[in-house]
Amino acid sequence: MRFLWWRLLVFLVVGAWPFWWVYQAWIFALGPDPGKVLVDRLGLGTLVLLMVTLCMTPLQRLTGWPGWVAVRRQLGLWCFAYALVHLAAYLFFVLGLDWGQLGVELRKRPYIIVGALGLLCLLVMAVTSNRYSQRRLGRRWKALHRLAYIVLGLGLLHFLWVVRADLKEWSVYAGVGVLLMVVRVPGVVRRLPRLGAG
Ligand code: HEM
Numbered sequence: 001m002r003f004l005w006w007r008l009l010v011f012l013v014v015g016a017w018p019f020w021w022v023y024q025a026w027i028f029a030l031g032p033d034p035g036k037v038l039v040d041r042l043g044l045g046t047l048v049l050l051m052v053t054l055c056m057t058p059l060q061r062l063t064g065w066p067g068w069v070a071v072r073r074q075l076g077l078w079c080f081a082y083a084l085v086h087l088a089a090y091l092f093f094v095l096g097l098d099w100g101q102l103g104v105e106l107r108k109r110p111y112i113i114v115g116a117l118g119l120l121c122l123l124v125m126a127v128t129s130n131r132y133s134q135r136r137l138g139r140r141w142k143a144l145h146r147l148a149y150i151v152l153g154l155g156l157l158h159f160l161w162v163v164r165a166d167l168k169e170w171s172v173y174a175g176v177g178v179l180l181m182v183v184r185v186p187g188v189v190r191r192l193p194r195l196g197a198g
Helices: 004-026 034-063 072-094 099-108 111-127 131-137 139-144 147-163 168-182 186-191
Strands: none
Touching: 004 034, 004 072, 034 072, 034 147, 034 168, 072 111, 099 111, 111 147, 131 139, 147 168
């Protein structure tokens, strides 16, 4: 397999990240409400991984190194896995698995619906991320996987709704999100410098 060590490195780093947070919770380094901090970190981790995944194609164009795109699918699947654990952590630590409270929660935190729509799009992309679906869907596969841009918008909206007044951190993520979209505009793509061959 090409880029085996590189793929393995990405796998280990991204896979170990949440264990580091769990360890921090274990040693009481996450403050008085570690469950809520874990929910937040996993949510932010999902958004960061989505953005990192969306960086791979522009990086390949810029540098000519195919290793970037070789880890793109893995990163996308990790993003989905983080989103699932983010949901599970919310259900466990915030909702306390009290399903009767779900209706009240949705009224109190409507941004959850936005997050759930994002998770649904990630699910569609995850189940069609294999070569078989790629072959079967042909050109439609590419169009379907543009759902990633919708997830980016939904993730940023969900995040904005959570932070509301404190826009400093959010603006940085929104800025990166806009940049990732701008470098995909065909007119911009043509003007981008190419540092490597390929
Ligand atoms: C069913 C799916 C989801 C549910 C139930 C959910 C729920 C939540 C909850 C309860 C919070 C914490 C709010 C607080 O701190 O008071 C949160 C934060 C967050 N979520 Fe989600 N979420 C979901 C999906 C997603 C997805 C798909 C993304 C990213 C694409 C995402 C990104 C975030 C971010 C960035 C935060 C803020 C973290 C911070 O404040 O540091 N969430 N979510």
